[in-house]
Amino acid sequence: MVGVSVGLSPIPFYTIGMFAPELSDAFGWSFSAMMGSIxxxxxVVMLVSPFAGYAVDRFGARRVATVSLFCFGLCFMSLSLNGGSLTVFYAQWVVMSVLGAGTLSATWTYVVNGWFDRHKGLALGLASAGTGITGFLIKPFTAWLITEFGWRIAFAAIGMLPILIGIPVVLLFLRERSASGEPVVPAIEEDDDQPAPAASAGYSLKEAMHQKNFWILVVAFLLIAFSLTAPTPNLENILRTKEFSLGQIGTITASFGLAVIAGRLIGGWLLDKAWAPLIAFFILMIPAFGCWMLSMDDLGSTAAFLAVAGIGFGAGFEFDLLAYLVSRYFGQRQYGLIYGCFYTVIALGGGLGPVVYGHIYDTVGGYTFPLTAGALIVMVGGALLMLLGRYPDFDRSQESAQFAGTLGKTAA
Structure with missing residues (x-):
């Protein structure tokens, strides 16, 4: 949870809005240009996530997290040195995204999935709640730093968080699990022909891609990510079109961050209680209903509050669900690489969604159609998950492989 909270996912996303006015005053950059950094x-994350996941499988989450937290912190601190070049600013974000990719959820969920089984969903929810904690705390902290010391010192101070908080916690407490339950750092070399140990049993990426479940998840999460991410950066403008005041908009949208935390914890807990695709289908009806409510012309403040909270609940549940399903259906053998591929799918859907919503608003002047369509799309994505079969029994598969290997050696 601590590692997630000081990583690449939450810190830049939740702080760029605080730095934007300062950079605009200092260099004359437009807000749209600065938001282009996201x-x-x-x-970049969409391109490098599979490689970051492969590094976790190859070298271990502890090593990858330590190096990536250090590099991410330095890169974020370097933003304080910009002299006014927007090109250099974008280049800094490219380097930061590449070197900081090891702090994304593939690294942390790899470790959680290795240790937990019966309460896997709840454990994933607790770990990923770190992003919600950062979203709640980082904005007022950033505002205080900028007010007291200026934006350059603020960049440097926030960049120290991954180094001063994340790295000591990782080095002291983060341990990966071996087949015997002992802490271990995976060996660099691996014989793909030998059966994987229990803690890393499962499919390789090549084997996973030959299964229909892999492609069901690709399509499902592309739709889910599109529909859940699209309204998020447009929430303020959606509510403005409903003629809410600025104060009301601030109050209503505050429910989003808390709902994200609730979605991670409650959704993760529910995943342990029954077949995950069935749980996911019913939970995804909550953000679908939220999108439908926001599409209505006559929308009161209470209904708007509940609608925004519903979308936030679904957005918080999304990454827990992905990590849980990847672990259950494909195992730990190449979890990082497989999860990284699905993270690319989510980044693609999440990147397209806000752009499509914004384009439709510019064209027709409203959000009724995209919100209604989004409600249907997220339900279709949830329904596709129902096509997944029962969880594979990797322990039994491993025992069969070991038995076959023993017979082969005996015959030889």
Whole structure:
């Protein structure tokens, strides 16, 4: 949870809005140009996530997290040195996204999935709640730093968080699980022909891609990510079109962050109680209903509050669900690489969604159609998950492979 909270996912996303007015005053950059840095990060993450996941499988989460937290912190601190070049600013975000990719959820969920089984969903929810904690605390902290010391010192101070908080916690407490339950750092070399140990049993990426479940999840999460991410950066403007005041908009949208935390914890807990695709289908009806409510012309403040909270609940549940399903259906053998591929799918859907919503608003002047369509799309994504079969029994598969290997050696 601590590692997630000081990583690449929450810190830049929740602080760029605080730094934007300062950079605009200092260099004359437009807000749209500065918000383009988030788009740059999304594109880079989409490209490098599989490689970051492969590094976790190859070298271990502890090593990857330590190096990536250090590099991410330095890169974020370097933003304080910009002299006014927007090109250099974008280049800094590219480097930061590449070197900081090891702090994304693939690293942390790899460790959680290795240790937990019966309460896997709740454990994933607790770990990923770190992003919600950062979203709640980082904005007032950033505002205080900027007010007291200026934006350059604020960049440097926030960049120290991954180094001063994240790295000591990782080095002291983060341990990966071996087949015997002992802490271990995976060996660099691996014989793909030998059966995987219990803690890393499962499919390789090549084997996973030959299964229909892999492609069901690709399509389902592309739709889910599109529909849940699209309204998020547009929430303020959606509510403005409903003629809410600025004060009301601030109050209503405050429910989103808390709902994200609730979605991670409650959704993760529910995943342990029954077949995950069935739980997911019913939970995804909550943000679908929220999108439908926001599409209505006659929308009161209470209904708007509940609608925004519903979308936030679904957005918080999304990454827990992905980590849980990848672990259950494909195992730990190449979890990082497989999860990284699905993270690319989510980044693609999440990157397209806000752009499509914004384009439709510019064209027709409203959000009724995209919100209604989004409600249907997220339900279709949830329904696709129902096509997944029962969880594979990797322990039994491993025992069969070991038995076959023993017979082969005996015959030889």
């Amino acid at each position: 788009a740059v990060q999304s594109i």
